[in-house]
Amino acid sequence: MKTIPFFCLAILIGSISCTSDPAPLEPEREETQIYFPDTDSDVWETTTLDHLGWHQDQLQPLLDYLREKHTKSFIVLYNGKIVIESYMNGHNATLPWYWASAGKTLTSTVTGIAQDHGLIDINNKVSDYLGTGWTSEPLDKENLILCKNLLSMDSGLSDRNGDDVSPDNLVYIADAGDRWAYHNVYVKLQDVVAQAGNQSWSVYFNTNLRDPIGMTGSWISLDNLSVYWSTARSMARFGLLVYAKGKWGNTQIVSEAFLSGATNTSQDINKAYGFLWWLNGKSSYHLPATQIEFSGELIPNAPDDLFAALGKNDQKIYVVPSKKLVIIRMGDSAEGTNFALSDFDYELWAKINAVID
Template identity: 25%
Template structure:
């Protein structure tokens, strides 16, 4: 898509009607958020690369950063693609254990399956782990002194390679692999090869002083969390503003291209968001509903980057963490998508 403006320095806002959107329908979001989504702190709706709607709540503003939880995974997925494009990693079917030649298993359990697991399995959440589906004991990894060894130990057990099993620890291995291959932390690699190119703020280095709940997940999260070996967390821990989240979504909507630069290869974007039986791409959630296809980076508490290519829409939502927040999809489906007129 040819455009003469990119929100590299600043986002431009445009009258929603000029962007082919129903202003009245869009404005209904306000009351809906206040009545049903009180933990939303910021929302940006961008169409054709312009901000059509933007609101902040609970004392937050455009520059405020939020811990976006598992949205971090979709960023790490993009970094793997960039590392492959740049030749740091050969391809997605490289075996995970190849990146950790010094690893010595703690026991024989799961050894055969462990050897089969590739980057693609980690990216698509189709590697087995020693826990029940959706009951990952993340606190055990966080209490460990070596998160990578902990994750390699639980990898390859309890299940079959190829079956979907959501794992945050698995995403952390991808971050460790980026560091193994590039010599840089995922945070440094992201700043240099992704964020700086599309106008996202540089993520500063905050050295972790302790590893309690608030340091890892809560009020003390700053910059991008790292493990005791200073490996950037792959599954959560990144802080972003809604506008920077929308920039990342727009990069994907433009198939990896920004201004005149191909930041992520178009092939990687296509693979990342290709619909499949699990409705899960390369650390992106996929949805097809009422003939509308979308892909989303989703984070605990109701943090969202939702891309709807057919409507040229990116929706970025930051939220205060609450347990079992109301699903954001009805807000997007019932108010934002129907506001697109042409």
């Protein structure tokens, strides 16, 4: 029997409306084709719980729980179509909210796009793009740090004062690849992409990811970091892109090969971490702010193939390929802390399972 994991060390990371589909597509088409909403409108096809054989009587307990846990937006996609879309606690569909560390996956994906374009190679040294001296490490140690190490959180740099990514705070703790530690040094990848592309990060991001899939939103300063803000539907568009293995309709936005690497174990220390994505179904995991290895899965009652973008105060993108699901949760902290992973994930999945199983 699966048991609830120990989450207490984890840190980073109103009105209710449910959509219904008056004329659902034939089940055969729904099973075989991923639906993509148009990039130039907010119209989005829907389907119903009844059509999918889900449990309508369990929907209200799920929504009541979400409202109680300070949720603002909640969306469930099945193969791209909206099944559930709810706004509560004073929020609505047009209001943006911050992604917090769930937005790390945007940086990962754009890094993959830049590699697809031949601008960078994640197996190259960070100093190949930023020049030497971007840390306070000795040069021989700094040159061990590859772009891939920033994606994998195993750069070996200090995780103290993780919001400060100035060179003075990027001090040597271990050789790159020898230590996993959650650290906001990943944002240096934005500088790498900007330098290699000879344009600002925001312009490259908007041109190559945001606009081609019809997202809205922008990068706004919050807690000394550039944090992405958007509507829940824009977050859902991004989740759908990743669920579809990097395609939007007939266009490959980011290569399937890069996303496969990003959503599988990226290094030997923390099996539950890819390229800024959290991975379920692994035999052990590490969490931020500790070097302890925990046994078991991140979310034991969630599907083993789930991978997730997780952010402070429970901003979440769950992607579950085996269930054809993308699930979005935005809001304030569910448990009264700033943790990105907590017992809330376990309880939420108990409610979701009651609806879909």
